[in-house]
Amino acid sequence: MASQTAPTIDAAGIRAPQFADILTWLQDQYRAIYGADVYLEADSQDGQFLALVAAAINDSNTACIEVYNSFSPATAQGHALSLNVKLNGIRRLVPTASTVDLLLGGTVGTTITGGLVTDADGTQWRLPDTVTIPGTGSITVTATCVKLGAIEAAAGTITKIATPTFGWQTVTNPSAAVPGSPVETDAALRVRQSRSVAVPSQSIFEGIVGSVANLAGVTRLRGYENDSDTPDANGVPGHHIALIVEGGDVAAIANTIAIKKTPGTGTAGDVVQSVADAFGGSHIIRFSRPTVANIKINMTIQALTGYSSAILPRIRQAIADYLNGLSIGESVLYSKLFVPANLGNDSVGMTYAITAMTVARDAGAYGTSNVVLAFDEAAACDVADIAITVVT
Structure with a gap:
């Protein structure tokens, strides 16, 4: 007689009988061997033994279902999901520190190495390893809080230079800091995995949005594309793209846009970054913070x-x-x-x-x-x- 206790895989996926159904089947088979009048209630030795067997079968079925589901990012959990998303070129985000865009001012050509600044509460924020003041006399960089977690800093509160450097004169944060986050949850990772499939898409614009969305620290993103000859209703110029990005490093965002966009496509926004290409040329990339x-x-x-x-x-x-x-x-x-x-x-x-x-x-x-x-x-x-x- 065929067993009715094993998992079944068909077009609808995997399913397995419930514990009560497994126990009933075992009791029926037991009675078929020893007689219909055998006593198998929960207070009997034979009844308890069959319940233990049913529990073991149910546990095995549960493990089979979890293994089956672990092969899909839509149903995998924990470590299995972390392994799945590597196929998309991404990984689960570890706890992150808060980030903030800083506007640095000073003498043209000044190089700041290992720079630190502090906010009104005395919290330190670390600049990129090396920052050079360009010909405009100012530059926007993304600083990282030295502490992990959701450290906040309101606009205009980061104004103190903790590591004085000759030629570095001012620092301020025009916008509030983007708080850090804990370990990425399964739900958030699934959303990011679904976005990642847009990276190799046929649409260049979708690929840009997918690539920027997967950068560390990016929490929200909205992209707009205007392929007409005139500005659109949002003020995006013709033949330009406009990305509104919350969180993430300004240099990493600009570099990703520069690598992914097609030649001749303009970028719109109030954050301006100079990106060097492989041939030593310099290109201006723009995007916006919300x-x-x-x-x-x-x-x-x-x-x-x-x-x-x-x-x-x-x-x-x-x-x-x-x-x-x-x-x-x-x-x-x-x-x-x-x-x-x-x-x-x-x-x-x-x-x-x-x-x-x-x-x-x-x-x-x-x-x-x-x-x-x-x-x-x-x-x-x-x-x-x-x-x-x-x-x-």
């Missing part, structure tokens, strides 16, 4: 049966995660805010009811309208900016 739109929420909820104040941090975190996960240029739709605010499929969402919610951008007035963002803006929200009033 303008951050700080989103604030003010809401009122009515406490229902089972409500606890411990739910409030979960509501705030769910809303903040949703807003921080929006793409660059993606507007904040007022009606969509109720989904994370209600905690989705979490049962605790039934313990309260939202009676009012308003949203604001930066220092603007609160309202119930959509927050429309420009093509180069990105929504950002801190849990501290989500005010919740509870009524009974």
Whole structure:
């Protein structure tokens, strides 16, 4: 008689019987040998023995399913997923330090070696190993925080030179630092793996976007291509591409764009980098950093049966995660805010009811309208900016 306990692989994938089904099958076979009147309940010795056998078979089936799933990046987990994505030329990101774009000023030709700067809190930020002030008298470089983790620095707070160098005169950060991150999660790695398949695509533009998206430290990215002869609605000049990149090293981003783009294609943006080619020539590459739109929420909820104040941090975190996960240029739709605010499929969402919610951008007035963002803006929200009033 054929066994009904083994996994099955077919066009739909792999499946295996449940523990209860395995145990029932074993009991039926046992009774077929020793008689239908044999006692096999959980309080019998034979019943317990069959349960142990069923558990061992179920564990083996589970291992088989995990092995089968480990061959696909869509279903692999942990170390297996890390091995899978190497086939796409990427690897799981390790914990990273915060990065920030710095504008350095000084005497033309000054070389800064091993430069360090400090912010208003005394935290040190490390410049690239060697930086040379170009003919313009200023240069933008990406500095890395000496500490790992989500170290923040608001715009204009990094102004102190910790390693004085003759000819190096000023330093400032025009934009806020991009916080570092912990070890990359499986979910985030799967998203990056799906992007990576665009690198060798037939579309040059998709290849550029895929390559920049896979650079270390890049958290969000939006690309625009204007193949017409006139500027488009976003102001991108004709026959230009415009990349809006959050995070990542400015030099690495510019080099990647220069390598991937076709000759004659212009680049648009307010971050300007000079990139040398293999023949010693110099090319100007431009891209942009997103303008951050700080989103604030003010809401009122009515406490229902089972409500606890411990739910409030979960509501705030769910809303903040949703807003921080929006793409660059993606507007904040007022009606969509109720989904994370209600905690989705979490049962605790039934313990309260939202009676009012308003949203604001930066220092603007609160309202119930959509927050429309420009093509180069990105929504950002801190849990501290989500005010919740509870009524009974």
